[in-house]
Amino acid sequence: MPIDTEAQFTDVYRAHYEDVLRFVRRRAHPMNVDDIVGETFLAAWRRRRELPENPRPWLFGAARNVMLNANRGMRRQAALVVHIQQAAATADVDDPAVDATAEVDSRIDLVAAWRSLPPADQEVLALHVWEELDARDAATVLGCTRAAYAMRLTRAKRRLAGRLSPTAPASSVLSLTH
Structure with missing residues (x-):
């Protein structure tokens, strides 16, 4: 018909x-x-x-x-949260130069900041961090231009950094966003 x-x-x-x-x-x-x-x-x-x-x-x-x-989609979202929680739980406590308490605290802050991000920001960051896609491939996944993806990624990183406590070391953000 x-x-x-x-x-x-x-x-x-x-x-x-x-x-x-x-x-x-x-x-x-x-x-x-x-x-x-x-x-x-x-x-x-x-x-x-x-x-x-x-x-x-x-x-x-x-x-x-x-x-x-x-x-x-909901299961993928939940899997990302679990992945972040696992990353937060793996602080390097064997290295005496690393303050384990500060490291755990910064990772807990990162998990809380991640959860507060909108799903679109989480998706952009996940394509960059976990899928390790370059800008061209990530843009293809999202159905946008490379420039649009790059702008979304930059904004998502800023929002994530802005949600972290002011005392969180920058290294914790960089380790999970590169």
Whole structure:
């Protein structure tokens, strides 16, 4: 059932919106329902010429995929937090020249600062630090220009540094941002 006009799509939307909404409400957090339904119908609009005669199952499948993608994103976010916590727990206590208490404190500050960053800043920093992507490749991942990525990275580093306590040594920021 290829959809060629906006009016045809509107008819499909009106016919199936409530069903998709109920489907998502039973499976997703209430805070995410509207976004998931919106993304589902956006996918339907983009693939409107490929929709089957009965689009309802296709819409349910698309909604399921949107939910799975959202869950993967949340798991990746949680994994980054765990990775930072593990990094914070590995202070070098064997080196007598290193004040272990200060090192642990600075790493705890870093974890708290990381958690307070917006997800977009965390993503930019993670691509730089953990994925070790150069600016061109990271920009490709984010779907932006290299210059835009470089600006986002610079701003994210500044926000991270600004959230660290004023007594935190600069070395703790640099060790996790290079």
